[in-house]
Amino acid sequence: MNAKRQLHLTVLGSGSWGSVLADVLAKNGHAVTIYGRNPQEIAEINEHHTNTHYIANLHMDESIAATTDLRQAVTGAAAIFFVIPTQAIRSVAEKVGAILNEEGNRPFLISAAKGLEEGSLDRISQVLSQSIPAAVRGDIVILSGPSHAEDVAKRDITTLTAASANDDAAAWVQWIVMNDFMRIYTSPDVVGVELGGAIKNVIAIGAGAIHGLGYGDNTKAALMTRGLAEMARLGVAFGADPLTFSGLSGLGDLIVTCTSTNSRNWRCGNRLGQGEPLQHILDTMGMVVEGVPTAKAAHDLSSQAQVDMPICEAIYEVLYRQRPLQDSIDALMGRIAKPEIDF
Numbered sequence: 523m524n525a526k527r528q529l530h531l532t533v534l535g536s537g538s539w540g541s542v543l544a545d546v547l548a549k550n551g552h553a554v555t556i557y558g559r560n561p562q563e564i565a566e567i568n569e570h571h572t573n574t575h576y577i578a579n580l581h582m583d584e585s586i587a588a589t590t591d592l593r594q595a596v597t598g599a600a601a602i603f604f605v606i607p608t609q610a611i612r613s614v615a616e617k618v619g620a621i622l623n624e625e626g627n628r629p630f631l632i633s634a635a636k637g638l639e640e641g642s643l644d645r646i647s648q649v650l651s652q653s654i655p656a657a658v659r660g661d662i663v664i665l666s667g668p669s670h671a672e673d674v675a676k677r678d679i680t681t682l683t684a685a686s687a688n689d690d691a692a693a694w695v696q697w698i699v700m701n702d703f704m705r706i707y708t709s710p711d712v713v714g715v716e717l718g719g720a721i722k723n724v725i726a727i728g729a730g731a732i733h734g735l736g737y738g739d740n741t742k743a744a745l746m747t748r749g750l751a752e753m754a755r756l757g758v759a760f761g762a763d764p765l766t767f768s769g770l771s772g773l774g775d776l777i778v779t780c781t782s783t784n785s786r787n788w789r790c791g792n793r794l795g796q797g798e799p800l801q802h803i804l805d806t807m808g809m810v811v812e813g814v815p816t817a818k819a820a821h822d823l824s825s826q827a828q829v830d831m832p833i834c835e836a837i838y839e840v841l842y843r844q845r846p847l848q849d850s851i852d853a854l855m856g857r858i859a860k861p862e863i864d865f
């Protein structure tokens with residue numbers, strides 16, 4: 523235990539990533555509380571230090587306290603990690619904001635989720651800043667990058683980016699998370715880091731789909747590279763640094779998500795490619811597939827901003843307009859010839 527770093531940290535979300543992140547933070551010497559809404563899951567973490575539905579073969583640090591009581595989880599925390607599906611963040615954050623208003627601690631807010639909110643089309647940092655007034659919180663930091671929970675649980679060497687408008691806040695998160703197998707870099711580019719993390723999930727559905735259809739490595743490389751061009755194009759339209767997309771939260775996460783069977787987004791796409799209906803896939807996945815709602819939000823956002831995102835659009839049409847996959851691929855291949863670099 524590293525007493526020098528002992529802080530009270532709270533992780534909201536007792537799913538795959540929440541459980542593993544809580545374990546990493548506890549092993550780093552912090553006093554960690556994990557909040558979840560499922561009493562059985564919370565009891566399993568407290569009594570057996572496992573969370574078998576979400577993450578096999580992880581014996582969580584025994585110092586972790588799990589609770590279904592949001593007030594208990596949030597009160598006194600130096601930082602609150604949001605590790606729940608993007609579409610649930612606003613409702614949970616509003617409750618957190620009300621509690622912080624009464625309790626008076628001003629924690630840093632750290633988003634470890636990846637997606638865009640449907641309807642508002644907001645990034646998670648925007649959702650958090652709208653839901654929790656600045657007067658009752660510290661800075662907002664985005665923690666993103668190639669990090670399948672299953673691999674982090676096995677202590678695979680993992681690199682992430684901590685992005686914040688405040689360099690000191692990003693450096694603080696770097697300090698509390700970093701250890702001998704987690705290396706954290708900082709970035710001031712919140713927009714770029716968030717959009718990379720959100721859009722890679724949409725592209726990963728495409729990568730799974732082409733695998734399910736029987737396409738090979740050339741097609742996968744084409745999809746990933748042109749998908750990267752799309753996320754950078756969207757990011758630049760919203761003020762991101764294009765170089766951010768060559769980093770961990772862009773290219774790095776695109777690689778891990780498009781090439782790993784650990785990815786829920788890839789698995790969803792693969793099953794679509796094999797002909798399974800989307801609703802059945804979502805009903806049986808047992809975990810969140812962020813790329814599905816984000817494909818809709820990305821469709822709306824790129825239409826509003828008039829950014830050309832043909833691969834994301836093709837995936838949106840497959841998911842939401844029942845367009846046959848092969849038909850979408852044929853349409854992509856039939857697009858007008860153009861230069862490779864065309865921001």
Ligand SMILES: NC(=O)C1=CN([C@@H]2O[C@H](COP(=O)(O)OP(=O)(O)OC[C@H]3O[C@@H](n4cnc5c(N)ncnc54)[C@H](OP(=O)(O)O)[C@@H]3O)[C@@H](O)[C@H]2O)C=CC1
Nearest residue numbers: 536537538539540560605606610635636669670671809810
């Ligand atoms: N898994 C991974 O490897 C990684 C995931 N992420 C991101 O982290 C976020 C969470 O993913 P992950 O942990 O994998 O998801 P999981 O599906 O594994 O778990 C989601 C967790 O969120 C909880 N939850 C869902 N809705 C609510 C709600 N309304 N209120 C409170 N809790 C809720 C679920 O509770 P319940 O069990 O009751 O449904 C569950 O504990 C996503 O944005 C994902 O993209 C980022 C990096 C790595």
Ligand SMILES: O=C(CO)COP(=O)(O)O
Nearest residue numbers: 667668669670785786787
């Ligand atoms: O973001 C992730 C890895 O970095 C997890 O991706 P999936 O949600 O597709 O499993």
